[in-house]
Amino acid sequence: MNRRSGAPENMNLYDDQMGLISQYYPEIYSQVVQEQAVEKPRRNRRKRSKAGESGSSSGVAGKRKLSQEQVNMLEMSFGNQQKLESQRKEKIASQLGLDPRQVAVWYQNRRARLKSKKLEEEYSKLKAEHDCNVVEKCRLENEVLRLKEQVCEAEKDIQRLLERADGISSINSPSSSFPMEVLDPPFLGGFGFEGLENVLYVPQNDYINGLEWVNLYDM
DNA sequence: CGACCCACCACCTTACATCA
DNA sequence: ATGATGTAAGGTGGTGGGTC
Numbered sequence: 001m002n003r004r005s006g007a008p009e010n011m012n013l014y015d016d017q018m019g020l021i022s023q024y025y026p027e028i029y030s031q032v033v034q035e036q037a038v039e040k041p042r043r044n045r046r047k048r049s050k051a052g053e054s055g056s057s058s059g060v061a062g063k064r065k066l067s068q069e070q071v072n073m074l075e076m077s078f079g080n081q082q083k084l085e086s087q088r089k090e091k092i093a094s095q096l097g098l099d100p101r102q103v104a105v106w107y108q109n110r111r112a113r114l115k116s117k118k119l120e121e122e123y124s125k126l127k128a129e130h131d132c133n134v135v136e137k138c139r140l141e142n143e144v145l146r147l148k149e150q151v152c153e154a155e156k157d158i159q160r161l162l163e164r165a166d167g168i169s170s171i172n173s174p175s176s177s178f179p180m181e182v183l184d185p186p187f188l189g190g191f192g193f194e195g196l197e198n199v200l201y202v203p204q205n206d207y208i209n210g211l212e213w214v215n216l217y218d219m
Numbered sequence: 220c221g222a223c224c225c226a227c228c229a230c231c232t233t234a235c236a237t238c239a
Numbered sequence: 240a241t242g243a244t245g246t247a248a249g250g251t252g253g254t255g256g257g258t259c
Contacts, residue, residue, distance in 0.1 A: 064235065064247060086226080105248055108228070113246090115229090 066106070070096045074103070078110050 066074070077092055084107045086100075093100040 065237095066247080084227090102247080104227080106246095108230095109246070109248080111228090112230075 066098075066102075070098065074106050074110070078107065082107075082111060082114070 073096055074092070077088070081088070084104060089100050089103050089107075092098075093103045096103070
């Protein structure tokens with residue numbers, strides 16, 4: 001016999017209480033039992049159409065929640081196989097004293113719950129991945145900034161070296177009116193030629209105190 | 220082959236129980 | 240008392256198999 005859906009969820013506690021009452025207050029206990037024997041009328045599920053009028057147990061006042069034992073059995077069965085063939089459905093239904101339709105519905109709802117849970121897990125996984133990627137992006141952006149600063153420092157060093165070299169060559173040169181561009185190639189990075197500085201052609205005689213222009217940035 | 224029925228499914232929704 | 244949550248079940252539309 002399935003318990004009414006209106007019965008307390010915690011049946012052990014309920015039974016304990018009833019046991020105590022029957023022991024110490026037999027009159028009250030018999031009164032309570034008599035009252036319980038009369039099924040309380042339950043609100044029927046409102047019908048939205050006449051489609052389910054002739055359905056099996058649908059719309060019938062009474063049990064709603066399945067007992068823990070029934071749920072355990074269904075869970076076990078579902079764990080073994082998530083698909084429900086009609087033979088198995090009939091068997092489970094008769095074992096649990098349920099309408100086969102109820103077993104089918106339970107399986108449908110169980111599959112839906114499983115799917116929803118899987119979706120949630122997938123979402124959590126993707127979110128964690130996304131968060132990791134955001135952190136990594138931030139780290140890489142910082143790295144880019146740091147490297148840009150290094151480049152900037154290197155450019156300043158180069159500029160200083162060029163100025164020093166220019167000073168030395170003007171002392172050594174017989175003609176101080178020698179055009180600047182010949183010995184002092186413009187800093188290409190400042191003119192939008194980033195990345196091309198170390199591949200541009202430099203005449204072989206452009207040596208300044210043993211300092212080679214080519215691959216100046218190779219460090 | 221097409222029409223019909225039936226069972227099943229996914230998906231959405233509703234009604235209700237339970238809990239915080 | 241009440242809003243949030245979980246769950247049984249209703250409703251709908253799609254699909255596949257069986258039958259006529």
